[in-house]
Amino acid sequence: MHIGIIGAGLSGLSAALHLLGAGHRVTVVERSPQVGGRAGTERIRGHLVDPGASVLTMPELVFDALAAGGLDRFAAEDELDLLPVTPAYAGRFPALDGLPPSVLHVPDDLAVDEHMRWQQAMFDAAYERFIGGDAAWRSYANPRDLARLGKLVRLGALRSMQHQVDRRVDDSRARRMLTFQALYAGVAPSAARAVYAVISHMDVGLGVWYPRAGMGRVASVMADQVRRAGGAVLLDHEVIGLDGRRGRVTGLRARSLGAGRGTSGADRTSAGVHQLPFDGVVLTADSPVTDRLLAPLGGRAPRRVRLSPSAVVAHLDVDPDLQDHWPTQAHHTLDFGAAWERTFAEITATRGRGRLMSDPSFLVTRPSITIGGASAASGPHETGEGSVVSVLAPCPNLESAPLDWDSIGVDYVRDVLRTLSRRGYRGIDSGEILRVDTPADWARQGMSAGTPFAAAHTLRQTGPLRRPQRVPGIANAVLAGSMTHPGVGVPPALISGRLAAEAITAR
Numbered sequence: 345m346h347i348g349i350i351g352a353g354l355s356g357l358s359a360a361l362h363l364l365g366a367g368h369r370v371t372v373v374e375r376s377p378q379v380g381g382r383a384g385t386e387r388i389r390g391h392l393v394d395p396g397a398s399v400l401t402m403p404e405l406v407f408d409a410l411a412a413g414g415l416d417r418f419a420a421e422d423e424l425d426l427l428p429v430t431p432a433y434a435g436r437f438p439a440l441d442g443l444p445p446s447v448l449h450v451p452d453d454l455a456v457d458e459h460m461r462w463q464q465a466m467f468d469a470a471y472e473r474f475i476g477g478d479a480a481w482r483s484y485a486n487p488r489d490l491a492r493l494g495k496l497v498r499l500g501a502l503r504s505m506q507h508q509v510d511r512r513v514d515d516s517r518a519r520r521m522l523t524f525q526a527l528y529a530g531v532a533p534s535a536a537r538a539v540y541a542v543i544s545h546m547d548v549g550l551g552v553w554y555p556r557a558g559m560g561r562v563a564s565v566m567a568d569q570v571r572r573a574g575g576a577v578l579l580d581h582e583v584i585g586l587d588g589r590r591g592r593v594t595g596l597r598a599r600s601l602g603a604g605r606g607t608s609g610a611d612r613t614s615a616g617v618h619q620l621p622f623d624g625v626v627l628t629a630d631s632p633v634t635d636r637l638l639a640p641l642g643g644r645a646p647r648r649v650r651l652s653p654s655a656v657v658a659h660l661d662v663d664p665d666l667q668d669h670w671p672t673q674a675h676h677t678l679d680f681g682a683a684w685e686r687t688f689a690e691i692t693a694t695r696g697r698g699r700l701m702s703d704p705s706f707l708v709t710r711p712s713i714t715i716g717g718a719s720a721a722s723g724p725h726e727t728g729e730g731s732v733v734s735v736l737a738p739c740p741n742l743e744s745a746p747l748d749w750d751s752i753g754v755d756y757v758r759d760v761l762r763t764l765s766r767r768g769y770r771g772i773d774s775g776e777i778l779r780v781d782t783p784a785d786w787a788r789q790g791m792s793a794g795t796p797f798a799a800a801h802t803l804r805q806t807g808p809l810r811r812p813q814r815v816p817g818i819a820n821a822v823l824a825g826s827m828t829h830p831g832v833g834v835p836p837a838l839i840s841g842r843l844a845a846e847a848i849t850a851r
């Protein structure tokens with residue numbers, strides 16, 4: 345079969361490699377001039393910037409996809425050039441619960457062995473079958489899976505994440521370091537099910553990595569392997585429609601966005617629009633784009649989904665000498681406000697009730713701590729890699745708080761930087777701003793309600809209740825990516841690509 349894959353993010357590239365490994369032909373069609381999507385790296389004014397993901401966990405999944413596409417482990421390690429990130433995170437706390445302001449390095453400063461053992465047990469019980477496997481209800485109807493489900497319930501997977509941490513961990517700072525990952529799941533720790541402690545196990549337990557050349561290296565190695573294995577990756581091509589009849593796709597139409605790039609194997613219909621015939625398609629764009637493409641062929645969009653909060657992300661160039669005096673010297677610092685439950689309540693509130701964090705917590709990212717002053721991707725005369733700082737400020741999505749980000753974005757970022765400067769990140773507010781993304785930017789990229797974190801991982805949007813890979817009503821179209829099972833983040837995107845490959849070949 346020849347499968348068309350819409351999107352060269354990690355889910356699309358994972359699907360491509362697994363399909364190639366199963367003996368199929370693939371063409372990945374990507375609207376951007378580069379691969380990686382929400383896990384890419386861009387060069388901005390001489391600096392390497394990761395506009396999306398910065399925490400790489402479970403690199404085994406990248407190696408698995410590359411192996412499926414024919415790249416052996418040694419060659420893959422060589423090409424990816426992953427560096428361990430130590431500490432995985434620093435947590436910086438204001439005066440809290442009678443303790444003075446402090447910094448906690450994770451995992452080394454965590455003395456929570458019992459909780460780590462429980463987290464590991466939860467991961468072992470959930471990972472292979474419930475995260476890495478088919479989530480369709482009918483697939484669980486066997487004694488082995490029912491027994492596995494029973495084990496998860498006995499471990500307390502359906503209790504709240506906060507409850508499970510509070511039971512075993514006394515230090516309120518450690519509790520935060522073990523539950524902030526609920527934000528990745530789009531819900532407050534008190535509302536997140538304890539099964540999502542697997543996310544905490546993925547970073548605090550299994551470790552964090554970073555490619556020397558930036559996060560986008562993962563996608564570029566995967567795309568290179570797609571090409572080496574005989575697949576095609578078309579950049580600068582936006583898919584504008586699916587061809588076929590009700591219930592069956594026969595191809596797609598893509599508009600060329602780049603100047604002077606040819607599209608091999610395609611019939612050119614009208615100026616810049618190409619028709620590509622396929623036996624099936626994998627769609628990885630976020631729901632608004634995917635649903636628009638599927639609707640004419642009878643693809644049914646799901647019921648309303650509860651969406652995750654969003655984020656404002658600013659990338660800056662800050663003098664490294666100033667950074668040397670900052671309160672932490674870590675690749676990833678969670679700089680917490682005193683408020684915690686209130687912060688989650690503000691950014692996860694339902695329609696119209698969301699608000700900006702009143703006592704904010706931020707993620708401050710400095711890749712130079714791991715890669716040193718200059719990355720492998722830069723030439724010997726290129727400097728400045730050591731000065732990039734990214735600040736992620738969680739905020740409500742546009743449904744929760746319909747703010748006019750194009751008007752308030754710049755002022756909000758300045759406000760964030762002033763707050764960080766007051767907290768000891770001296771000079772951060774005078775750094776040159778390289779790039780800012782707000783919910784308005786995510787919305788322009790086609791993401792639901794301006795959040796790049798898709799559907800929240802509430803119980804009703806988990807496992808068999810989350811959007812599956814199979815598309816009801818269309819036999820040869822399947823989905824991958826954060827909107828689908830198993831969810832948001834680099835590991836789930838890679839898994840969803842493999843599940844999509846399995847689903848379309850099973851059909």
Ligand SMILES: Cc1cc2nc3c(=O)[nH]c(=O)nc-3n(C[C@H](O)[C@H](O)[C@H](O)COP(=O)(O)OP(=O)(O)OC[C@H]3O[C@@H](n4cnc5c(N)ncnc54)[C@H](O)[C@@H]3O)c2cc1C
Pocket residue numbers: 350351352353354355356373374375376379380381382383395396397398399400401581582583584628629630633655657736790796797824825826827831832833834835837
């Ligand atoms: C700011 C931010 C920080 C994050 N931090 C982390 C982190 O530290 N760790 C982590 O694990 N995860 C993180 N994530 C989440 C993670 O990056 C994503 O869940 C994951 O990369 C999504 O991959 P995907 O393949 O599902 O989607 P995408 O990467 O969005 O891929 C979809 C692709 O489809 C393309 N596309 C869309 N429409 C069309 C069209 N019509 N035609 C052709 N192509 C199209 C897009 O350009 C895109 O390249 C972060 C995300 C963001 C935004």
